[in-house]
Amino acid sequence: MAINSPSAKAVVPNVISSENIESFNSLQNTLSSAIKVVSPLVGALLLSVFNNFNVFILINSLSFLISAILISTVPYNNIKQDSNKQNFVKRLVSGLKYVINKRKILGILIFISFLNFIMISYDLALPYIINVILNKSEDFYSLTISLEAIGGIIGGIVLTYVSKRRKDSNFVSDIKYLCMILLIAGIFKNIYFIFGCALINGYFLVQINAKVFTIIQKETSQEYLGRVFSILFIFSSLLVSPSNIIFGKLVPVLSWNIFIFCSFSIFVMSYIVNKNFIKDN
Structure with a gap:
């Protein structure tokens, strides 16, 4: 997956026209969110039918084989490769230099890395607050995760239809809404606000990523x-x-306030990145 993920993202402009890239990314994220909902159900069904781990390995292997066959049929606009071969270190260094010189890309990489860093606190807080503080069953946590995936599906579908009429840079507005819903969840401290936060969080995270x-x-x-x-x-x-x-240390200390922490941290970082890297580029 570490090799596949960058490659899969990098190959998109070679197989998808420029005006359809955002729609493709939206559709891809929609399918990923749908799989998060469907796969546990399919897994439970297979487990009840076969009750054999080897069957899961076989099905997983077949899925990779089918993927390889499908990918081989995709028309690919190959670009001319640089004749000067570079080793891994030199290519990585040249990539870093390129990113540093492209301020907009640098800003986005900084923001995405920071967003992933901060949102782990959200992921850790959900089971702690639901199961420990609110003393709810695992079913409530499962419902929360499902709502987040459903929000992602809705967000992806909406973006697929409106992507051609909106600017790519409006992801900054999505960040503001994401921060707002996290702040509300931290203030009202209620399971139903967590459900709403998960649904809207899934909606905007899919849009931001795409x-x-x-x-x-x-x-x-x-x-x-x-x-x-x-x-x-x-x-x-x-x-x-x-x-x-x-x-892992902060969540038990901050408790509900971790949502407020997430909200302010993401808002401040997005403001800094937008002002210094994106706005004037």
Whole structure:
């Protein structure tokens, strides 16, 4: 997956026309959200029928095989490769230099990495607040996750139909709405506000992801696109462990206030990035 994710994002401009990239990203995120809802149901059904782990491995293997066959049928607009071969380190360094010189892309990479870092606190807070503080059953947490996935499906469908009529840069407005709903959940401290937060959170996160990936795919030179996405996934992955450690300690201390913390942190970072990296580019 570490190799597949950057490659899958980088190849999009070579198979999708520029005006349809955001619609494609929206559809992709919609399907991903739908799979989050459907896959546990399918898994439970298969487990009840077969009750054999080897069957799951076989089905998983077949899914990769089918994916490979489908990908091989996609028409690909291959670009001429640079004749000067570089090793991994040199290519990574050249990618970093390219990102540093492209302020808009640099700002987006910083923001996405920070957003992923902060939202881990949200992911850790949900089960703690629902199961420990509110003393609700696991069914409530499962419902919350399902609502977030449903919100993602709705957000992806909406963006698919309106993407051609809106600017990519309006993801900043989506961030404001995301911050607002997180703030409301932290203030009112109610399970129903958590449900609403999860639904709207899923809606806007899918839209934000689709829009920022579209900007990167449109603004980045084809030669550097794979390296830019690799850098994004590297830094996002590096932040996962420290984020889990830090927020694993903070969530029990801050409790409901973790939502308020998320809201203000994301808002401040988005303001800094928009003002210094995106607004004038």
